[in-house]
Amino acid sequence: MYQFNYERPKSLADAEALLAKADDPKLLAGGQTLIPTLKQRLAMPSDVIDIGGLKELDFIRAEGDAIMIGAATKHATVANSADVRKHNPALAALAGGIGDPAVRHMGTLGGSIANNDPAADYPAACLALDAKIHTTKRLIEADEFFKGMFETALQDGEIIREVTFPHPEKAAYMKFRNPASRYAMVGVFVSKGPWGIRVAVTGAGQNGVFRVSEMEEALAKNWSPDAVANVKLPAKGMNADLHGSAEYRAHLVTVMAKRAVAAAG
């Protein structure tokens, strides 16, 4: 790890001030991606600003027909929340399937989506559930938030405060784990709700999470696993590596989508 200054602001306002002042800062929430990145010297921030302990970012509130989750809320907290399990069991199951128990005790919702790893789970949930991402500056629709591999709409100095997840009528997330790393080779989140029908895919695309409109249209006509069984995705644009070819990943999207629709009921 390169040297850096470490700051632990006492409030979100302090964190914003520190961000504005620093040369090349990085926010630290749970650190489950950032710390390995620093160890490999893939990042060299001047300042690491630790917002992981900010109480004002650590909450889960069910209000009306949505759940609001603070950006520094840990995966284990989301997975075990009675409110999330009741109103959005697919989201609770997704959070409970990230990494391993020790990672879930540290990793956060805000950290996951700000990092936008192409194999991360939360971006699929945000996109499929029409989530609203509230930052210190504005509200960003999930459709506008994820811009590509490790790229988001977040600007310098902008901090995620919370994410609003409207309750779905039906939803499920299915992932095919890489047998070694356990990251999603392909993860598919399907949902039906006030926003209509959405199918979001993580792990497969070279540009990160994406929606599959052909599957969404097929499910709108007929909500059943058979409806997506015949939608084949092209291999073009899919990730290819020693774990699986682009063709293999494209094939897995259809398989996981079928399973997700079946699980959503």
Place this chain on the structure above:
Amino acid sequence: MPVVAMTVNGKPASADVEARMLLVQFIREQLGLTGTHVGCDTSQCGACVVHVDGRAVKSCTMLATQAEGAEILTIEGLAPDGDLHPVQKAFREHHGLQCGFCTPGMIMTAVDMIRRKPDLDEETVREELEGNICRCTGYHNIVKAILAASQEMR
């Protein structure tokens, strides 16, 4: 350099540390508590698992400064008076180790898992061990030991 202060196995511990010092380095190098192991150093193997405020975390993937004010429990703190913890006893009884390198992390993970899920079954134990790698045992006796300890601790 930042000053970091925490409680480790019930005793206060503080030091000036480099911001980039990991919690596991603080535990091993500053405090000399070498029961916590560094296996992969990439947060996969779980040999470095300790409890921070009662929750199992990988101490190789946490900065020492992130543990400011926290209560840390390491393998040394499980049996402060020399009487083995029920999970330690069960690992001995069921031969839940061969070389022993992964054992501190396995045991800290097991204690955390039993606390969160008192009604463990085999499938759950295997799932919960996702973040702990053992290259000797094939996990069979580790799973047996954890199930036995969870019965014992009920």
